[in-house]
Amino acid sequence: MTGSKLVFVAQVGGAFGVRGEVRITAHTADPMALVGYSPLLRADGSPGLTIVSARPDKAGVVARVREIATKEQADALRGLKLYVPRDRLPPVEDEDEFYLTDLIGLQARDADDAVIGRVKAVQNFGASDMLEIAPTGGGATWYLPFTKDAVPEVRAAEGWLRAIRPTEVGEPEPGA
Template sequence: MTDSKLIFVAQVGGAFGVKGEVRITAHTAEPMALVGYSPLLRADGSVGLTLVSARPDKAGVVARVKEIATKEQADALRGLKLYVPRDRLPALGDEDEFYLTDLIGLEARDADDAVLGRVKAVQNFGASDMLEIAPAAGGTTWYLPFTRGAVPDVRIADGWLRALRPAETGEPEPGEG
């Protein structure tokens, strides 16, 4: 199956040094994998950065890229989000394995199988991954921690996941306790 959906994998942090190297924050399990995914794309599918060489850094990699020759050019790209087509990511070996992006669009069902909504996005505000749920009845989206207690069952192939709000799991609501 070929899937050309673009997956967010990295973001430009800005210049590193004065010779045109760029710091790239990786959102991959192995930051150096970015080299193998090169060229990294912009959200519109056009080439963003072509990594020529890279070395590990605390948040990702420091790279020399084809499109950047100066510190000023690197700084001008600060914040640029970088993507790869889904079909360029490594195949997963187990049906229980999935990428976080696979959760987007799944139905969120409660313990009685009632549809609560759909996963709109997977966010990480610094502490852990959170599922942003768009309610089936419309209205404001809400967040659910992506933990085993709050999401005990994920059925990618069937198009749904079990979503238990903190009150149903016994976990404190965010901001409590």
């Protein structure tokens, strides 16, 4: 494996039918792109699944993979998260485009351009993406919704983003 960051691209949903096919939920713009990224890796960088053939499905793809021959083997891998090295993904075309993984490590700057922390992780707890910010002065991390209001500016190539703290977003005007 390369020294590139791993990017979460898919998750095994379990068996599809009784002949060893597996349903894979894709977290890519084009689910069939998973075929081109194969072999897919585990979180530790070790081999995960090698897609031999695939067809589109409502949440991703139904695939035949080298490592699975039976329905039981497919079901045993249910929930397996699959990754690819960042450098195997297509390059971004525009300075306003980026992969969520590219946000990790960026400086978080407030409205006055003061560095208030660094993006430690991008999490999604089910509702939307959240940036986990590690404060510059140390202490507990805090979460920032990854919305235009809370993160109005991203300069990934320059190494920073604008972070408007939750208490600053939508706060009522004094006397309102």
